[in-house]
Amino acid sequence: MVKDKVPVYITIVVGVFMILKFFVQLDFIKVVADELEQWCLVVFALAIILGVANILRLNLRIVLRREKDWPYKLVVVVSMGVMILVGIADLAIHGDISTGSGFQYLFQYILTPLSAAMFALLAFYIASAAFRAFRARNIRAILLLVSGALVMIGRVPIGASLSPIFPRLSDWIMTVPNAAGQRGLIIGAAMGMIATGLRVIFGIERPYLRGE
Amino acid sequence: MQNVKLEREMKSGGLDKRWIFLAVGALVLAFLKLPLHLSYAPNQKTLGVYKAIEGLPSGSIVYLSADYGPSSKAELLPMHRALVYHILNRDLKIIASSVWDSGPPLIDMVFKEVCEELKKQGKEKKYGIDYVNLGYKSGQDVAIAKIGTSIPETFPRDYLGTSVNQIPLMNGVINFSQIGLLCNLSVGSPGARQWLQQVQTRYKVRMVAGVTAVMAPDLYSFYQSRQIEGFLGGLVGAAEYEYLLKRPGFAMSGMNVQSLTHFLILGFVLLGNILFVSEILRQRKAKEMKSTST
Numbered sequence: 001m002v003k004d005k006v007p008v009y010i011t012i013v014v015g016v017f018m019i020l021k022f023f024v025q026l027d028f029i030k031v032v033a034d035e036l037e038q039w040c041l042v043v044f045a046l047a048i049i050l051g052v053a054n055i056l057r058l059n060l061r062i063v064l065r066r067e068k069d070w071p072y073k074l075v076v077v078v079s080m081g082v083m084i085l086v087g088i089a090d091l092a093i094h095g096d097i098s099t100g101s102g103f104q105y106l107f108q109y110i111l112t113p114l115s116a117a118m119f120a121l122l123a124f125y126i127a128s129a130a131f132r133a134f135r136a137r138n139i140r141a142i143l144l145l146v147s148g149a150l151v152m153i154g155r156v157p158i159g160a161s162l163s164p165i166f167p168r169l170s171d172w173i174m175t176v177p178n179a180a181g182q183r184g185l186i187i188g189a190a191m192g193m194i195a196t197g198l199r200v201i202f203g204i205e206r207p208y209l210r211g212e
Numbered sequence: 213m214q215n216v217k218l219e220r221e222m223k224s225g226g227l228d229k230r231w232i233f234l235a236v237g238a239l240v241l242a243f244l245k246l247p248l249h250l251s252y253a254p255n256q257k258t259l260g261v262y263k264a265i266e267g268l269p270s271g272s273i274v275y276l277s278a279d280y281g282p283s284s285k286a287e288l289l290p291m292h293r294a295l296v297y298h299i300l301n302r303d304l305k306i307i308a309s310s311v312w313d314s315g316p317p318l319i320d321m322v323f324k325e326v327c328e329e330l331k332k333q334g335k336e337k338k339y340g341i342d343y344v345n346l347g348y349k350s351g352q353d354v355a356i357a358k359i360g361t362s363i364p365e366t367f368p369r370d371y372l373g374t375s376v377n378q379i380p381l382m383n384g385v386i387n388f389s390q391i392g393l394l395c396n397l398s399v400g401s402p403g404a405r406q407w408l409q410q411v412q413t414r415y416k417v418r419m420v421a422g423v424t425a426v427m428a429p430d431l432y433s434f435y436q437s438r439q440i441e442g443f444l445g446g447l448v449g450a451a452e453y454e455y456l457l458k459r460p461g462f463a464m465s466g467m468n469v470q471s472l473t474h475f476l477i478l479g480f481v482l483l484g485n486i487l488f489v490s491e492i493l494r495q496r497k498a499k500e501m502k503s504t505s506t
Contacts (some may be wrong), residue, residue, distance in 0.1 A: 098317075120286070130480055
């Protein structure tokens, strides 16, 4: 019983203070809410350490048991270990991990090109998906197709060179129907977030309790 | 059996996927270095960013939050470089930070490149006086809210480990009352939306943004409500900014490829629809012939 009630009471107190900070101009509320924000940042930082430990635990188990794809898990563990050790060594020897350090070298010349290359593959899949999926099957599909084509032509300089109508049409599509739809989505999502947030704060929903 | 299944998958839609991949790859390789001499007409959103920075008095402080990682560097790094160049060239100051863990090394890299470029033009910029990298703060929305409350409390030390009390640029900087402009570069969450919610709306700070093309549609409503004065959307936004600065870079050369790739993709869409319509007509004809024969 106590194990279930204490987290709920903590959530209520913290949540109420954070809401009151927005609406009540009292020094006491501000001081407590600021302190709670600081504690939250500390908890987030600790969560990173938990994340590293979890990655090690999951991947090392697969490597040691030689389960499926274990060589790739070994690469993950070794890469993580190398980055951590190089970063710690740079901090111990040079005092920082900025330009000129081994950590920055690994980040700039290995991690950055690899990450960028992974995302660059999307261009090929988008081209293939556009060929297979953009079919004028009905009125709505035709509308989507035509507006997508106009925006694609209007947003690049060649489109403006072909005709000044393309950038104008593209801008109209983004400024009028797109902005209208986005506003509806933002307002709807915000209302949903308020409702869910209040339910969590006042303990009606308890996603942080296992099995609730 | 596996080969038959693979072949069927690759040829879905009537055209082997590999031809599409080959066409895109060949186009990118062919036009990456060939100049097309495209003409640019920067739109109002790009001009908004440019005018926001141009209009700042000399010595003003710009808070730059680079909330992106290496995976989106193709779109955001060129605009990051262009913005930092513009700000430092106008003798404004930059306080940079990130709420993405991979942000600070990118911030560091851009500062180094831009300062070397400015040094060749006879403008020496000093760390701690003209610009500072405060590093990464975990906590997503909470970190952004905390930054809005107090910058030195959120970042007691900079990326190099120096106490902010010892950094001349941070003297007197407590919160966004001392900041002339907030500039956010982002690719997702936490990003521009969170900075709008937690800082711009609460403290009424002037704000501009640079986002990927996928995120740009989100910002139109905030631009129309004047919560942001302008934004750069994707590589084309970066290219337009380089054009305004008269400083051609990766973005302008990348637009050669992107422009033609858009038309290539439209060509594939057209081809796909032609094949789709001809398949429908063929099936109708086959049905008619079958019903006639019975």
